[in-house]
Amino acid sequence: MTNPWLAIPLTDYEGHMASPAVGQAEMLANEFEALLKSYAPKAVALVGCAGGNGFDKAAEAGVTRLVGIDINAGYIADAKNRYADTIPGLELHCADIQGDMPDLQAVELVYAALVFEYVDVPVALRNISRLCRSNGLLAVLLQLPKQGADAVTPSSFASLKELSFIMRLVPPGDLVHSAEAAGFASLSQKTITLQSGKQFSLQLFRLTSSCPQDAEAISAARGHDPT
Numbered sequence: 399m400t401n402p403w404l405a406i407p408l409t410d411y412e413g414h415m416a417s418p419a420v421g422q423a424e425m426l427a428n429e430f431e432a433l434l435k436s437y438a439p440k441a442v443a444l445v446g447c448a449g450g451n452g453f454d455k456a457a458e459a460g461v462t463r464l465v466g467i468d469i470n471a472g473y474i475a476d477a478k479n480r481y482a483d484t485i486p487g488l489e490l491h492c493a494d495i496q497g498d499m500p501d502l503q504a505v506e507l508v509y510a511a512l513v514f515e516y517v518d519v520p521v522a523l524r525n526i527s528r529l530c531r532s533n534g535l536l537a538v539l540l541q542l543p544k545q546g547a548d549a550v551t552p553s554s555f556a557s558l559k560e561l562s563f564i565m566r567l568v569p570p571g572d573l574v575h576s577a578e579a580a581g582f583a584s585l586s587q588k589t590i591t592l593q594s595g596k597q598f599s600l601q602l603f604r605l606t607s608s609c610p611q612d613a614e615a616i617s618a619a620r621g622h623d624p625t
């Protein structure tokens with residue numbers, strides 16, 4: 399099955415996120431801004447960056463290297479048109495976070511907002527652990543379930559409906575387990591509630607060790623047992 403994200407026009411996605419019933423675009427950018435203010439990283443990556451929601455916050459906060467990654471080449475092209483001239487140090491990559499990722503220089507903060515709902519979590523975390531510097535931070539924003547409500551809020555943008563076939567809400571506790579297996583230690587968690595009543599979990603992790611599978615591969619290459 400083709401990934402539905404590849405068939406959703408950016409105008410539909412952004413129209414949906416900004417619509418009053420959804421109202422999530424601003425919250426996602428504001429949470430990113432708060433992280434930038436708290437930790438002042440110079441090199442940052444947004445995984446599942448769409449058209450660059452929040453990129454302006456990074457520029458204002460003095461980020462000197464901003465990496466945007468998204469599976470949809472059209473989104474990446476639009477983000478480039480919007481920001482390439484105004485954000486120095488912008489690197490945009492069309493890539494699948496659960497597939498073969500380009501070999502990128504690691505960053506101090508990775509922000510992954512509403513993307514784990516669409517990927518194989520352990521696989522994506524393994525890739526993200528390679529994108530994150532040792533002792534670097536990973537901030538993950540997850541959607542929480544709301545009783546009696548569709549996971550994808552109905553809106554006038556019909557193309558978004560296809561997402562319900564692949565979207566899986568990730569329990570925050572499951573994310574912690576998978577993140578720990580990928581070498582991250584959990585630092586904090588907070589719940590965000592929108593006016594609509596929809597809730598989100600923002601979880602912060604620090605990369606404390608390289609991915610165990612990487613460690614095994616490195617040890618095997620050196621000819622000794624990692625344990």
Ligand SMILES: C[S@@+](CC[C@H](N)C(=O)[O-])C[C@H]1O[C@@H](n2cnc3c(N)ncnc32)[C@H](O)[C@@H]1O
Nearest residue numbers: 403426446448451468469470494495511512513
């Ligand atoms: C719900 S949107 C979140 C967008 C963004 N974080 C924001 O602030 O609006 C999910 C984004 O993740 C991207 N995405 C989905 N699966 C992906 C994958 N496997 N690898 C990279 N990006 C992916 C989609 O194309 C989309 O832009």
